[in-house]
Amino acid sequence: MQFALIDDIAVHYDFRPAGAGASDAGPVIVFINSLGTDLRIWDEVKTRLGSDRAVLTYDKRGHGLSGIGATPYTIERLAHDLIGLLEKLSIARAVLCGLSVGGLVAQGVHALRPDLVAGLVLSNTAHKIGTAEMWNARMEAIGKDGLASILDTTMPRWFTPAFRVPDNAAYAGYRAMFARQPLDGYIATCAALREADYTAAARAITVPTLCIVGDQDGSTPPDLVRELAGLIHGARFEVIAGAGHIPNVEQPAAYTDLLRQFLQQIPPHIPQGD
Structure with missing residues (x-):
């Protein structure tokens, strides 16, 4: 396991450099997890991407094995954590792929440090949620x-009925992941979501952007994600069939295919000025 001290907490992360023989000119792909999950939600997508690109996953503040720190949070606080981690790892250029609150964190990083952001994948998220x-x-x-008291109201928003069946061990595992997140960190992140409004910031995004949503997302429905895409000049909007709020878990093949197509649009080098 890998940890880095960022301000007042230790951040748990996993950094996988590009494999031998792969080009290192492309930006690092950074995955940002959703509320009530940890970095493991990206495992299948990482596996499908293979080793041709460098990938960073991490547990945001108050989730997984990362510290809780001072509460409540703001999206700016969560964005500064990621900026600090990128600087610690000497990552100067990244494609940020954020799910739900992770998508707001990605928008926050772009607002604070656009020089670090080569592209955005805003997955199952919005400029303002709830x-x-x-x-x-x-x-x-x-x-x-x-x-645990809100499991039975949360899971139908996260996953389709086809996934939420008793004999699906993965569904049982994701229920456990949710219930075992640090309560203080979850509540502090809810406070950040309550206060966040990135409408103006979304209009200022100029990097290539892909907005993704599951067709059965009960937390950030397709119309809301389409609204976000409409705020961003040139943003691409895609709906993944047979998926709820976490399509990278339910439909990892379709999710990875969209990600690969998008990454082909990102210039391999930072453009040089005159």
């Missing part, structure tokens, strides 16, 4: 009864 009333109600509920 309402203050919704997030406050969720924080109150889990503060009283824990994360």
